[in-house]
C-alpha cells in the first residue's frame with residue numbers, strides 16, 4: 001500500500017476518481033501547460049499563452065487542494081497570506097526588473113533566435129528545440145542546485161532562504177514566498193551557464209516557463225502519487241521532505257526542476273513513508289512581511305524587540 005494515502009480519504013467518497021487523479025494530475029497538468037505554451041510559441045504569442053497556462057494551473061491546483069488535500073491540517077489559515085503574496089510580488093518584480101534593465105543597457109540582443117550575450121558560442125543551435133531546452137534545463141539546474149544547497153549550508157545565505165522555509169504548511173500561495181535577495185541569487189546563478197554557453201533567448205524563455213510550472217506544482221497541497229517521476233523531477237513528493245524540520249531530511253532534494261544533481265551529489269531523499277506534517281524552521285521568523293524583509297540585515301537587539309512585539313500581539 002502507498003503510505004501517502006493513509007488517513008487522507010477516510011470518507012471514501014469519490015475514491016476511484018481521487019485515486020485516478022492522484023496519479024494523473026501532476027503529469028497531466030505539466031504536459032498541458034507545456035502544450036499550451038508551445039502552441040503560443042507556434043503562433044508567435046508565447047507570453048499570452050504562457051500566462052493562460054499559468055492561470056489554468058493555479059485554478060486547477062486550487063480546486064484540487066479543496067477536493068483532495070494532502071494534509072487537512074494545512075488547509076487552516078496560517079496568517080501569512082499577505083506576507084506570502086508580498087514576497088511573491090517583490091521577488092518576481094525584482095527579477096523582472098533585472099531582465100528589463102538588462103535589455104535597456106543593451107547587454108542582450110532580444111530577438112528570439114539570438115543569444116542573450118555572445119557567450120562561448122558553443123551552444124548547439126542546430127539541435128531540435130526540445131533537445132536544446134532539455135540541455136538548458138540540465139545545465140541551469142547545476143547552478144540552481146548549488147545556489148539552493150549553499151542557501152542551506154552557508155549561514156549568511158540561509159538568512160535569506162529561511163523566509164521560504166519558515167512556512168508551517170505547503171500550498172500554492174506560498175510557492176513564490178522568497179526573500180527577493182534569495183530569488184535574485186538563484187536566478188542570476190541559474191541563468192549564468194545559459195548565457196556563458198550562448199543559449200538563444202527562446203531557449204531561456206522556455207527554461208523560465210518550465211521552472212514556473214514545476215515550481216507552482218511543488219508546493220501544492222494535493223494528494224498526488226508520482227512513482228518513478230520523483231527520480232526525474234522535483235515533485236511535491238520530494239519537495240515536502242525538503243521542508244522537514246529535521247536537517248537529515250530537510251538538507252536534501254535541492255533540485256528546482258529536476259533531481260539529477262541531487263542523485264549525483266547524493267542529496268536525494270525520498271523514503272517510503274509519509275513526509276512530515278509538522279514543517280518549518282526552529283529559529284524565529286517575524287509574522288509581518290516588512291519585518292521578514294529586513295530580518296537578514298538587522299542585529300540581535302532589533303530582532304529581540306520585533307520578537308517581543310510579535311509575542312505581545314499574538
Ligand SMILES: [Zn+2]
Pocket residue numbers: 148152161165242
Ligand atoms: Zn530550501
